[in-house]
Amino acid sequence: MSEERRLQILRAIVQDYVSTSEPVGSKALLERHQLGVSAATVRNDMAVLEDEGLISAPHTSAGRVPTDAGYRLFVDRLSQVKPLSRGEKAAIREFLEHSVDLDDVVDRTAKLLASITQQVAVMQYPSLSRSSVRHIELVPLTSHRLMVVLIVSSGRVEQRVLEVSEDLLTSEGETLVADLRTRLNAESSGRLLSEAAHGLDGLAEEFAEDDRATVRAVVQVLTDAMAEQREERLVLAGTANLARTGGDVVHLAPVLDALEQHVVLLRLLSTVNVDAADAVAVRIGAENPYEGLHSTSMVTTSYGTGAVAGLGVLGPTRMDYPSTMAAVRAVARYVSEILDQ
Incomplete structure (x- = not known):
């Protein structure tokens, strides 16, 4: 007792x-x-x-x-995370649903999270390596130019244009494009990019000999797009909120230095526990491995199908943890829904 x-x-x-x-x-x-x-x-x-x-x-x-x-x-010992009000949830959904592309989703999410929590919001761009194929589209642009479109689960859209020897606007060319589109999606949809790329090996051998050069060219373009390594990117918002914390962040300069070193934040976001649904990780003070953040706390979670990336907020240890955890979790859930549409 x-x-x-x-x-x-x-x-x-x-x-x-x-x-x-x-x-x-x-x-x-x-x-x-x-x-x-x-x-x-x-x-x-x-x-x-x-x-x-x-x-x-x-x-x-x-x-x-x-x-x-x-x-x-x-x-x-929190028995439950304080839920957001119905109005707050509706405002989040409406604000994010007006996003026009992935860049806009990331930018809007970071600004929204900073506004709700009055902390520094950190959002990682979706990781291509943990994404899966949603759809592959082939679009003939001219008789000998073909656009290959790769749409992945994170919301990214990769486009490549290649020259082919066959006439794509003839009935035979249209049939080839339709058949290839069907086979590509059958082999790739729903699979991780690395698995999908491997699954396309040998696909050309299943087509007529006259069509194999075009099929190999398309497969090569897709394989390159799936395997392409990208620099991890972050978006920050609400850095000015640190100035409003008064003396809560004792040493502000090291915190600002850490925010500029995106590799530090990426490392922290990458260690979020993604095994449980809606998992929220909280690092308090010296639990942050970077010494410059020892006067702060980070509340983070993952978003996207398969937890493709992380987002969260950073602020002083004197933080409203229940409300902040609820906001981070709710925003991540809505971002995931938008990217899965």
């Missing part, structure tokens, strides 16, 4: 400190929360919490603030 009561007091201290940014004393706890115990009991429990390293005194006042360990226990 005493352990549960101390957890209740810790929860109250975290909530009050996040709300007021002022150290929390026993008198304030009794006034703001229905704890059902005496002032002496609250003081004793706070002393135990301090001995356990869950709260600390920033100076000689009677107030206490949560430590990184205290925030961690608070997050781990």
Whole structure:
């Protein structure tokens, strides 16, 4: 019972400190929360919490603030993540549904997440290596020019144009294009790009000898597109929000330096646990492997079918964790729905 009561007091201290940014004393706890115990009991429990390293005194006042360990226990013991309101969910969906292409989706998502949480939003572009083939389209442009279109699950669209020797506008050419389109999608749709590329080996041998040169050219273009290595990219939004945190981020320069080093953020996003649906990872203070981020917390998750990339927010450890976790999870879910359309 005493352990549960101390957890209740810790929860109250975290909530009050996040709300007021002022150290929390026993008198304030009794006034703001229905704890059902005496002032002496609250003081004793706070002393135990301090001995356990869950709260600390920033100076000689009677107030206490949560430590990184205290925030961690608070997050781990959350019975449920605070849900967003129906209006908030509708606003997210409407804002993201107006996106015109993948770049716009990423840009809108980062700005939206920064606006909702008032933190720095970080969003990774969908990783091509973890994407699968959604559809392959072949479009004759002229009698001897063919556009090959690769559409992947992440929302990316790759286009290549190649010259072929056959006349694509004749009845025989149209039949070849239709048959090849059907076979390409039968072999590739729903498969990871690396698997799809391997599955196209030998496809040309299944066509008439006169058509094999064209088929090989198309397969080569698709294989190159599927195997092409791309530089991982990030989009940041809301960096100015760090300036509004007051003294919460003790050393601002190292944090800004870390934000400029995208490789650091990519590494953090890549280690999100994607095994569970809607998994949200929270790194608090020194749990961040990069020393420059030790005065911050990161709340991240993955998005897209097969968890193709990550997104999240970075802010001070004095963060509204339930609301931030809910926002990150909800935005990721809507982005996934849009990319899967």
